[in-house]
Amino acid sequence: MIKTPILIVGAGPTGLMLSAQLHRYSAPHTIIDRKEGITTLSKALAVQARTLEQYRQLGIADAATREGFVAQNVRFLIKGRSRALIQFGEIGAGLSPYPYLFILEQARNEALLRDYIVSRRGSVGWSTELVDVRKNGTGYAGTLKRSDGNTEEFECQYLVGCGGAHSPVRHFLDMPFKGGTNEQHFFVADVTIELNVEKQGLLLAINQKEFLGFFPMSGDNQYRVIGILPPSVKDPADFPFDALAAHIHEVLDIPAKITGHAWYSGYRVHHRITDSFQSGNAFLAGDAAHIHSPAGGQGMNTGLGDAVNLGWKLAAVVNGWADAKILASYNEERRPFGVQLVHTTDRAFGVMVSPSWAARQFRTRVLPVLLGAVLKFKPLRRMMFRTISQTRISYRGSSLSDGSGSSALRSGDRFPWFEWDGGNSFNWLSDVGYVMLRLGQAVGVNIPGWSGPVVHVAVTGSAADAAVRAGLPANGVVIVRPDMHVAKVITH
Numbered sequence: 001m002i003k004t005p006i007l008i009v010g011a012g013p014t015g016l017m018l019s020a021q022l023h024r025y026s027a028p029h030t031i032i033d034r035k036e037g038i039t040t041l042s043k044a045l046a047v048q049a050r051t052l053e054q055y056r057q058l059g060i061a062d063a064a065t066r067e068g069f070v071a072q073n074v075r076f077l078i079k080g081r082s083r084a085l086i087q088f089g090e091i092g093a094g095l096s097p098y099p100y101l102f103i104l105e106q107a108r109n110e111a112l113l114r115d116y117i118v119s120r121r122g123s124v125g126w127s128t129e130l131v132d133v134r135k136n137g138t139g140y141a142g143t144l145k146r147s148d149g150n151t152e153e154f155e156c157q158y159l160v161g162c163g164g165a166h167s168p169v170r171h172f173l174d175m176p177f178k179g180g181t182n183e184q185h186f187f188v189a190d191v192t193i194e195l196n197v198e199k200q201g202l203l204l205a206i207n208q209k210e211f212l213g214f215f216p217m218s219g220d221n222q223y224r225v226i227g228i229l230p231p232s233v234k235d236p237a238d239f240p241f242d243a244l245a246a247h248i249h250e251v252l253d254i255p256a257k258i259t260g261h262a263w264y265s266g267y268r269v270h271h272r273i274t275d276s277f278q279s280g281n282a283f284l285a286g287d288a289a290h291i292h293s294p295a296g297g298q299g300m301n302t303g304l305g306d307a308v309n310l311g312w313k314l315a316a317v318v319n320g321w322a323d324a325k326i327l328a329s330y331n332e333e334r335r336p337f338g339v340q341l342v343h344t345t346d347r348a349f350g351v352m353v354s355p356s357w358a359a360r361q362f363r364t365r366v367l368p369v370l371l372g373a374v375l376k377f378k379p380l381r382r383m384m385f386r387t388i389s390q391t392r393i394s395y396r397g398s399s400l401s402d403g404s405g406s407s408a409l410r411s412g413d414r415f416p417w418f419e420w421d422g423g424n425s426f427n428w429l430s431d432v433g434y435v436m437l438r439l440g441q442a443v444g445v446n447i448p449g450w451s452g453p454v455v456h457v458a459v460t461g462s463a464a465d466a467a468v469r470a471g472l473p474a475n476g477v478v479i480v481r482p483d484m485h486v487a488k489v490i491t492h
């Protein structure tokens with residue numbers, strides 16, 4: 001019998017990040033996955049700035065940035081002709097220490113998180129499948145099955161479903177997953193292709209009817225290719241890779257040579273979200289709670305963000321630092337973002353795949369010009385970066401946010417990144433716990449409902465000047481939550 005305060009079911013990126021967070025706060029827990037180890041597929045490629053900021057708190061951002069690379073630009077290839085090359089390199093300069101779109105395969109992200117867990121003397125219970133769950137008082141009990149066929153019972157107080165789109169926790173607890181499925185068959189292929197374009201950028205190849213996206217991967221001539229299978233294909237199993245290669249050549253319409261592929265998969269894109277991310281003491285996170293099209297490279301990053309949000313709260317409850325009612329703020333804070341994401345990615349995906357005349361005109365004529373124009377204007381460029389990078393996410397409406405602060409910095413906002421000669425604002429956030437920043441003559445205050453660690457920082461000199469420029473009060477206190485969002489702003 002396994003008795004654990006917290007059972008995490010699923011060790012994809014979301015479950016691994018949740019376990020990493022719990023280790024960061026030394027909160028006891030168990031994590032299992034039916035697989036033998038981390039994924040061997042590249043899967044998600046885009047790592048957003050907010051994810052790298054969260055990695056920085058764990059101390060793994062440097063390793064991540066060493067392993068991947070910055071996507072520098074996007075080239076539009078319209079009916080075989082290069083129509084626009086739009087540079088976006090450091091589009092978020094000044095907004096984040098990672099002001100770019102970063103490419104690092106999901107498998108490598110998972111490896112970094114697994115290694116962090118191991119470095120904290122933790123482990124993942126691989127080859128262990130959840131096969132049954134039932135309520136057990138305020139907690140849960142159930143059965144785990146190992147790959148050798150042996151079973152073991154478990155009891156836990158908190159259960160977290162990180163089992164992906166087919167989440168067993170969601171099924172066992174009968175939590176509805178509402179939404180729909182797109183008509184078209186989407187495909188993803190990791191190919192080796194000789195393309196006569198610079199490799200540090202994305203390539204969008206668009207013709208009257210189809211579009212393809214090429215995302216560079218590490219390794220010579222390695223690209224992730226995404227797109228829609230021709231409408232005549234009723235079942236991707238009937239469309240072998242040779243046929244896909246011919247389709248790719250046709251849409252590209254430039255000299256290119258596909259010499260191999262690591263994997264290829266065709267599937268329907270779903271857009272679904274659960275009514276709540278919480279049911280009693282059970283929680284859903286990542287693809288278990290929300291799935292959507294891969295447009296915008298948000299899926300893995302959103303699961304990681306869910307895990308960061310839930311992790312410190314679960315740790316606080318299990319460690320006796322906060323009352324269990326803090327857990328309700330997880331759904332309040334993460335579901336609204338999930339709803340917005342499912343809608344926006346679905347709309348963007350619809351425009352990219354719609355066969356309508358208007359959508360085709362938009363893709364081939366308007367989009368390259370519009371994107372180029374938007375990126376020329378600093379405010380629009382910054383807005384675009386903040387949206388895609390997930391650094392705009394704010395929890396102003398949460399029960400943990402008291403409305404304090406100004407429009408520049410309000411309770412619930414992501415704590416801003418800023419630098420001064422010899423320092424930066426994120427260095428204040430690297431220790432475990434709430435952070436109390438005191439500016440001017442201000443003295444520290446109590447943090448209601450919190451008995452866990454608090455890091456005190458007196459902000460003075462050029463750090464204080466930079467802080468005021470970033471929207472912090474010249475004389476006051478800013479309290480920052482363990483997940484780098486503002487808890488309270490007190491201005492004297």
Ligand SMILES: Cc1cc2nc3c(=O)[nH]c(=O)nc-3n(C[C@H](O)[C@H](O)[C@H](O)COP(=O)(O)OP(=O)(O)OC[C@H]3O[C@@H](n4cnc5c(N)ncnc54)[C@H](O)[C@@H]3O)c2cc1C
Nearest residue numbers: 010012013014034044045130163164286287297298299300
């Ligand atoms: C081809 C492709 C490309 C993508 N590109 C991007 C991208 O560029 N950017 C991006 O952000 N996202 C992208 N995504 C989405 C991204 O891969 C997912 O959002 C991400 O994997 C979700 O992580 P997760 O941990 O929530 O779920 P998963 O990665 O699905 O992990 C769930 C885990 O739960 C385990 N599990 C399931 N059932 C059980 C059970 N009964 N018992 C024990 N364990 C169980 C599974 O074995 C699995 O390891 C892409 C996805 C695909 C398929």
